């Protein structure tokens with residue numbers, strides 16, 4: 001058998017062209033076979049179709065049709081975030097330009113653990129991370145796999161700055177990855193303040209900060225996962241500064257508002273944080289992974305310094321080779337910055353801001369449709385692009401059943417959230433191509449699945 005061609009090098013492009021055409025055909029065939037936002041039939045049916053299509057995964061002799069077979073079955077069995085009725089999670093439809101740029105990252109395969117594996121990628125990363133940090137009013141940023149890793153790093157940097165006794169204080173509305181990071185880092189048990197209104201109350205925070213022995217790390221949220229709410233950041237920042245507590249803001253969802261002239265003012269107070277989590281695979285339309293942790297004081301990053309002679313020998317660093325190892329806890333690291341850089345520069349602030357404005361406007365329109373429908377209850381006017389609603393008077397079990405039936409029948413992907421002691425259907429609108437008609441159709445589906 002001929003040695004298979006490589007993705008880069010003199011034959012790379014010629015080898016890739018037919019493969020890519022085949023992959024694009026398979027994506028199309030799979031999406032047609034699905035015919036909706038997700039595959040019908042539920043987990044058992046999807047698993048059976050995947051098993052039947054895959055057959056033996058490591059056959060004795062290779063199968064040249066495998067790329068088509070596997071991509072087609074993946075596409076057929078996907079929940080496609082580009083479908084307007086796929087709106088459960090912070091699961092964005094990636095921009096074509098970002099996905100195309102990501103191909104170049106796979107082809108060239110730069111690894112950001114040493115300069116000799118990523119000469120240009122390391123400079124691009126330095127430029128883009130500083131520019132994005134500056135958008136948030138901070139000094140520099142690390143590239144991460146997403147909000148979870150960013151939150152983890154934020155707690156690690158706080159621990160290295162304040163000592164192993166630092167205690168996390170957050171609201172019950174905070175992302176699960178924050179208390180989990182405290183557990184992972186062996187920190188004291190977090191103090192989780194009740195957040196009945198869905199946001200962290202500065203007065204309750206003030207009372208806790210006055211009562212708790214330090215050192216303390218407060219984590220606020222700009223864009224809660226459940227309801228898309230923004231904690232009152234200026235008030236929280238003022239309490240932290242008054243009590244000498246460190247502040248982390250998890251803006252994994254809401255950080256995208258920075259691109260919009262219209263919505264950016266709602267992130268006032270973000271620049272008061274010591275660290276900020278950003279996640280461009282949410283309101284940034286990137287394929288995962290595209291996380292960042294922005295820091296105010298670059299000296300905090302010294303905690304990650306690491307020396308490995310094969311990657312950043314002292315004499316290499318002294319001779320001017322950039323030292324990349326301390327920019328992550330990972331070693332081999334993809335240039336996720338490339339697709340981000342390509343997106344920022346191709347769309348510009350105006351282009352990205354328009355996408356943010358579009359999905360926020362769609363959420364307002366969707367909420368208005370719900371509010372006008374006597375058969376539905378709206379949780380609240382949306383802050384970001386999340387809309388929570390439920391059939392009026394339905395018991396929680398009926399709400400859960402509606403969601404599962406829409407899923408298993410392949411009609412719609414909606415999320416769920418428990419707030420106010422009740423279960424709500426959650427639509428997280430991240431698709432700027434969704435039209436008001438799609439949203440009306442979504443409501444008809446929900447009503448059609450509501451038990452009389």
Ligand SMILES: *Cc1c(COP(=O)(O)O)cnc(C)c1O
Pocket residue numbers: 090145146147148149151175177221223224225250251252253279291
């Ligand atoms: C999504 C989310 C995270 C986790 O981000 P991942 O990219 O999924 O790791 C953290 N915090 C908030 C507020 C989020 O919405």
